[in-house]
Structures are given as structure tokens and as C-alpha cells.
Amino acid sequence: MSLPSRLDSQQRQGAAQDAAPDERPILQVRNLNKRFGDGCAHCLPAHVEHPGNRCPRCGSVQACIDLNFDLYPGEILGVVGESGSGKSTMVRSLYFDEDATSGEMFISSCKNGESNLLAESAQQKRYIRNHVMGMVYQNPYLGLRMSYSSSGNIAEKLFAADHFHVGRIRERAAELLGRVEIPLGRMDEPPKRFSGGMQQRVQISKALANNPPLLLLDEVTTGLDLSVQARVLDLIRSLRRELKVAMVVVSHDLGVIRMLADRTMVLRQGRIIEMGLTDQILEDPQHAYTQLLVHSLL
Amino acid sequence: MTSSSMNRPSEQHPAFPKSAYNFAFLDEGSKREIRRKTLKAVAIPGYQVPFASRELPIGRGWGTGGLQLTLSLIGRADSVKVIDQGNDDSVNAVSIRKLIEETSGIATTEDAAEATVIQSRHRVPEEKLNGGQILVLQVPQPEPLRHVERKEQITRRLHAEMDYSAIWLTLYESVVKWGSITVGADYPVLVHDRYIMAPSPIPRWDNPKLHQAEHLTLLGAGREKKIYAVPPYTNVVPLQFEDYPFEIEHFVGKSCRRCGSAHTFLDEVTDGETGEILHQCSDTAFCAKTIERRESHVASIQA
Structure with missing residues (x-):
């Protein structure tokens, strides 16, 4: 068994912006719905709208409604929206943290992109999320085991992909932690002794452990101070440049989106209200809510 | 005879005569419950089967899981051996043996070759057990994932999805900290390529004795209410890294001061x-x- 290829992997080179228009998307999402609660006859018909998407009869909340989008290799898709708009629920559903109520999801490197991954068994989903996806949560406590060593955190991902050679695992961990500028002398320290920015970088390196072609980032810079934020954003940009990882970046911060995303989608009350090139969305918003959002920038 | 002496318990008239107990203490319903769960455990090697653990006249955590298995298994023709840390004469072993003797009247023995049921805490007998014998191990913590994951709901899901990276993580941590795997007892094993199992706190020395064994091993945790089993001729493989293999304890140059044996724990x-x-x-x-x-x-x- 050999460990995933080096960080400067060749296979995804040249996939990013110069992508041919007929290239297959790496991620396809079709009619993704997520409802918290069982729903009732009052709210299950799709045409019924409730304030805050919450059914006044049964209390079920429609967090995501009919989300459709594609993500191409090496592309960064920004997701913006106010709190409660369904951003996090969307990425958590894509990472199988939440069970989507209905919908389909295809990943091109998984079963030839023909099988709806949301309908797979729990074992299959675990395999997929360990092999072709990486997730970085807003709260590092969700993505890391805080009292185990940082290298162990990365090793955990590698164990899940059946690598059981400590020496090689440590080499790979050192390589990844070096990539995110964690001093190698501290690779065996538990992340709870690290600063917030360092924890976030350890989390990113953990998500990258198996060289996934798809990375989900949920509010990664929220709660970090500005200079640390800038370093994390730089890191994400260089990862995209060098590894050609496709990313879904969730943020409520339009600055982050402007800096990172090629395309942006705007969510409101669980629906996509606008989607397009980031510059277009930010400079020439069409939807009233997007206009409000863009103009509320300080 | 005065009325006061009549009421006082004596050798001939104990306050609660042993005949009042069912054979082997437990009532038949409880035995059936334990036997059914034992059968399920044997059918799924290494899988922890929840069972309705009964109250016993010893404290939970003192071997109630093993005792319930023993009591539900024995018949009049059986002969039982009880060991505590390899010792037949420690208080716990003696009390359990006495309870079995008094409530069932069956024979007990100290000879591992003679016994049909061997209840043990923390050791597998040195003598090789054969097909007619059942080894019952008392288990304090049946869940190998417990020290990494506190919630039962989650550990069950991890077992179902065969996600054992957390166990590997604990072994990795020990290699990073101490340079080798330092788990001395209760070394996690993979049972027949499916479930990872805590073999109860037996020393690493005893782990190979469970692999492809002729005898049936039953493990019972009374407080945690779980029964699991290693049927005969089952693969029991200790977890190991490619560059840090599993090793049993070494006693190089040491021997027993009493019998002089150099090939025992x-x-x-x-x-x-x-x-x-x-x-x-x-x-x-x-x-x-x-x-x-x-x-x-x-x-x-x-x-």
C-alpha cells in the first residue's frame, strides 16, 4: 500500500481556470432538500411557504430547498447568505453529517459519477467521506480530536484509508503540517495547545490527508483575527493553485468570498436566489436581497 | 425447644435454606435470556450482544457478567474452575466458587484440564484448552472504543460501519509518546476480520491463545450488560502496525521460583x-x- 501521492500531485495539474467547457463537473447536486422534523400535510406540499421556512403546525424547518449546482475540478464555489439561510446545512448534508431528506449528489471520481451518493449505505458514505472529501468546520473542536497529537489527527484519516505504517504516516503528517506552516517540532502536540489559527490550519491539513479532490470549508475564517484570517485565506488560495482541489467555501463574509471564489451562490431561506461569477454577483447583483447584502458591506 | 431458639438460624435450619434457590441460583427465565444472548454472541464472533443483566449476591464489577454466564451454562455433570488473576485461592475466586457450589451442588476443580467450564478474571489458563471446554472471562469494559468515544450510540455506529481509526489512533499515540505500543492488558484484537474486540484485561501473553482455539470463549460484562464470544477456530488477530508489530511479554532469563518453569506468564x-x-x-x-x-x-x- 502506498500513501497518497505527494502534495505536488500531477493528476490534477492544469485543471483549474483553463478547464475545457465540456469537462465533467466533479460534484453535481440535484434537488437537494433538507427538512428538520417529519413535516405534515400542511407543509409537505412544495408550494406552501412559511415565514422562516418553519411550519406553524408541526414545527418542521425546511433548511434547504431544491438546491442545484455543479462544481468543476479546481474551482472554488462561494456560498453566501445570512445566518439561518441553510449554508451550513448544505455542506453538512454534502459531507453526510446530516441525512439529506431528498435529492441526488454525484462525484465524478466516485463510482464513475453515475451513482447517487446520498442513497448509499452508511458504510459506503463513510468510505466516500474518508477518501474523496475533506471537511473543515468553523469550530476546530468538531473536526479535530483536541487531546490527541496533531500528527495523530492526520494519522486518523490515513488509518481510515488503510495505511498502517507509522513511519510513512509520520512522513506524510510532517509534509502536510509543514505545508500549513505548523513547526515540525510541534507536530506531536495536541491541537488544544495551539492558537485558533493554528488549530484551523491543522484542521485543513487533516482534511487534505488523503489528497481529496473535493474540500468543503464551513466558515473557516470566522472568529479569527484579521492577520490570521489573511494567512488562512492565503493558504487556501495556494492549495487551490498547487493542488487543484475543488472547494465549496461557505462564508457570510463577502470579503472572503471576493478573495476566494470563482463563482458564488446566494442562499436565502434555503433557496438559491442567485448564482453566477463572483464579480458579477458582487458588482452587479440582480436580486433585491443580494443587492441589500452587497450594499450592507461596511 | 424455646421459641426464640427455633427462630435463630443454625447449621441445620438456616434462615434461608439453599433449597429455596433454583439450581445455580438464577431462575430459569433469566438463564434462558442469558443463553439466548450467548447463542447470538457465538453466531456473530466479537459482536457485543446486550442482555438483561441480573442482580447477583456479589457487586457489579466483581465478575457478575462471567458469573451469570457460568450459572446459566452449568448442568449437573459439569465441573467448574474459577480463577482470579491466575490464582485459584484469592478471595474473589473462592467466593464465586462457593456460590456456585452451594447453589448448584456440582463439582469444582483446580485442574484446568478437568474442568468443563472455566470462569476466569484477567487470565487464560496456561494449559491448552480443548474442544469440550468453555472459557468464561469476566469483563470490566467490553467496549474497545470507549476511551476514545464516550457515547454508546456512536460506538455502536462505529462498529456497524467498521470505522476503527480511533482505536488505531490510540495505538499510534502510544508509539509517538513511548516509542512502542504500551498497551499491557486488554490489547484490542480483530475477530474474524470483522469486529474489533476487547479481550478483557488478559495480558498480551494470552492473546495468541484465543486465535484458532479449540475451546469456546465467552466474555460477559455484568455492569455493562454485554455478552460476546470467540467461537472455536476463529481468527483473533491483535492490531499491529507494519513497522510496530504486536509482541507478547518477554521473560528472558527469568523463571518461576517455585516450579522453575520459563515458559509461563x-x-x-x-x-x-x-x-x-x-x-x-x-x-x-x-x-x-x-x-x-x-x-x-x-x-x-x-x-
């Missing part, structure tokens, strides 16, 4: 007077048997 004892560190067999019955065999051998030569 040795306990360290300190001489009370000289402070000298000595070693002796942890399995006392095996030790005694070795001494006896040697003496009879010597006697036969002299004769």
Missing part, C-alpha cells in the same frame, strides 16, 4: 525480607501441577 513478587525481586507463575494451579509432575517423575526414577 510470570508475576513479579518482592521478597519481604531481602527485598529481592522474584518471579513466579501467575497460573498457580499449573505451577502446582508442574511441581507435582516433576516430583512423581523424580520418585519414579528413584524407585
Whole structure:
């Protein structure tokens, strides 16, 4: 068994912006719905709208409604929206943290992109999320085991992909932690002794452990101070440049989106209200809510 | 006879006569429950089967899981051996043996070869067990994932999805911290390529004895209400890294001070007077048997 290829992997080179228009998307999402609660006859018909998407009869909340989008290799898709708009629920559903109520999801490197991954068994989903996806949560406590060593955190991902050679695992961990500028002398320290920015970088390196072609980032810079934020954003940009990882970046911060995303989608009350090139969305918003959002920038 | 002496319990008239108990203490319904769950455990090697753990006249955590298995298994023709850390004479072993004797009236033995049911805490007998024997191990913590994951709901899901990276993580941490895997007892094993199991706190020395064994091993945790099993001829493989293989304890150059054996699991004892560190067999019955065999051998030569 050999460990995933080096960080400067060749296979995804040249996939990013110069992508041919007929290239297959790496991620396809079709009619993704997520409802918290069982729903009732009052709210299950799709045409019924409730304030805050919450059914006044049964209390079920429609967090995501009919989300459709594609993500191409090496592309960064920004997701913006106010709190409660369904951003996090969307990425958590894509990472199988939440069970989507209905919908389909295809990943091109998984079963030839023909099988709806949301309908797979729990074992299959675990395999997929360990092999072709990486997730970085807003709260590092969700993505890391805080009292185990940082290298162990990365090793955990590698164990899940059946690598059981400590020496090689440590080499790979050192390589990844070096990539995110964690001093190698501290690779065996538990992340709870690290600063917030360092924890976030350890989390990113953990998500990258198996060289996934798809990375989900949920509010990664929220709660970090500005200079640390800038370093994390730089890191994400260089990862995209060098590894050609496709990313879904969730943020409520339009600055982050402007800096990172090629395309942006705007969510409101669980629906996509606008989607397009980031510059277009930010400079020439069409939807009233997007206009409000863009103009509320300080 | 006065009325006061009539009410006082005596040898002939105990306050609660043993005949009041069902055979082997447990009622038949409880035994059936335990046997059914045991069958399920045997059918799914290494899988922890929840069962309705009963109250016993010993405290939970003192071997109630193993005792319930033993009590539900024994019949009148059985003979039981009870071991505590390899020792037949420690308080816990004696109490459990007495309870079994008094409530069932069946024979008990110290000879591992003679016993049909062997209840043990923390050891597998040195003598190789055969197909007709059942080894019952008392388990304090049946869940190998427990120290990484506190919630039962989650550990069950991890077992179902065969996600054992957390266990590997604990082994990795020990390699990083100490340079080798330092798990001394209760070393996690993979049972027949499916479930990772806590083999109860037996020393690493005893792990290979479970692999492709002729005997049936049953593990019972009374407080945690779980039964699991290793049926005969099942693969039991200790987890190991490619560059840090599993190793049993070494006793190089050491031997038992009583029987002289160098091929058994040795306990360290300190001489009370000289402070000298000595070693002796942890399995006392095996030790005694070795001494006896040697003496009879010597006697036969002299004769």
C-alpha cells in the first residue's frame, strides 16, 4: 500500500481556470432538500411557504430547498447568505453529517459519477467521506480530536484509508503540517495547545490527508483575527493553485468570498436566489436581497 | 425447644435454606435470556450482544457478567474452575466458587484440564484448552472504543460501519509518546476480520491463545450488560502496525521460583525480607501441577 501521492500531485495539474467547457463537473447536486422534523400535510406540499421556512403546525424547518449546482475540478464555489439561510446545512448534508431528506449528489471520481451518493449505505458514505472529501468546520473542536497529537489527527484519516505504517504516516503528517506552516517540532502536540489559527490550519491539513479532490470549508475564517484570517485565506488560495482541489467555501463574509471564489451562490431561506461569477454577483447583483447584502458591506 | 431458639438460624435450619434457590441460583427465565444472548454472541464472533443483566449476591464489577454466564451454562455433570488473576485461592475466586457450589451442588476443580467450564478474571489458563471446554472471562469494559468515544450510540455506529481509526489512533499515540505500543492488558484484537474486540484485561501473553482455539470463549460484562464470544477456530488477530508489530511479554532469563518453569506468564513478587525481586507463575494451579509432575517423575526414577 502506498500513501497518497505527494502534495505536488500531477493528476490534477492544469485543471483549474483553463478547464475545457465540456469537462465533467466533479460534484453535481440535484434537488437537494433538507427538512428538520417529519413535516405534515400542511407543509409537505412544495408550494406552501412559511415565514422562516418553519411550519406553524408541526414545527418542521425546511433548511434547504431544491438546491442545484455543479462544481468543476479546481474551482472554488462561494456560498453566501445570512445566518439561518441553510449554508451550513448544505455542506453538512454534502459531507453526510446530516441525512439529506431528498435529492441526488454525484462525484465524478466516485463510482464513475453515475451513482447517487446520498442513497448509499452508511458504510459506503463513510468510505466516500474518508477518501474523496475533506471537511473543515468553523469550530476546530468538531473536526479535530483536541487531546490527541496533531500528527495523530492526520494519522486518523490515513488509518481510515488503510495505511498502517507509522513511519510513512509520520512522513506524510510532517509534509502536510509543514505545508500549513505548523513547526515540525510541534507536530506531536495536541491541537488544544495551539492558537485558533493554528488549530484551523491543522484542521485543513487533516482534511487534505488523503489528497481529496473535493474540500468543503464551513466558515473557516470566522472568529479569527484579521492577520490570521489573511494567512488562512492565503493558504487556501495556494492549495487551490498547487493542488487543484475543488472547494465549496461557505462564508457570510463577502470579503472572503471576493478573495476566494470563482463563482458564488446566494442562499436565502434555503433557496438559491442567485448564482453566477463572483464579480458579477458582487458588482452587479440582480436580486433585491443580494443587492441589500452587497450594499450592507461596511 | 424455646421459641426464640427455633427462630435463630443454625447449621441445620438456616434462615434461608439453599433449597429455596433454583439450581445455580438464577431462575430459569433469566438463564434462558442469558443463553439466548450467548447463542447470538457465538453466531456473530466479537459482536457485543446486550442482555438483561441480573442482580447477583456479589457487586457489579466483581465478575457478575462471567458469573451469570457460568450459572446459566452449568448442568449437573459439569465441573467448574474459577480463577482470579491466575490464582485459584484469592478471595474473589473462592467466593464465586462457593456460590456456585452451594447453589448448584456440582463439582469444582483446580485442574484446568478437568474442568468443563472455566470462569476466569484477567487470565487464560496456561494449559491448552480443548474442544469440550468453555472459557468464561469476566469483563470490566467490553467496549474497545470507549476511551476514545464516550457515547454508546456512536460506538455502536462505529462498529456497524467498521470505522476503527480511533482505536488505531490510540495505538499510534502510544508509539509517538513511548516509542512502542504500551498497551499491557486488554490489547484490542480483530475477530474474524470483522469486529474489533476487547479481550478483557488478559495480558498480551494470552492473546495468541484465543486465535484458532479449540475451546469456546465467552466474555460477559455484568455492569455493562454485554455478552460476546470467540467461537472455536476463529481468527483473533491483535492490531499491529507494519513497522510496530504486536509482541507478547518477554521473560528472558527469568523463571518461576517455585516450579522453575520459563515458559509461563510470570508475576513479579518482592521478597519481604531481602527485598529481592522474584518471579513466579501467575497460573498457580499449573505451577502446582508442574511441581507435582516433576516430583512423581523424580520418585519414579528413584524407585
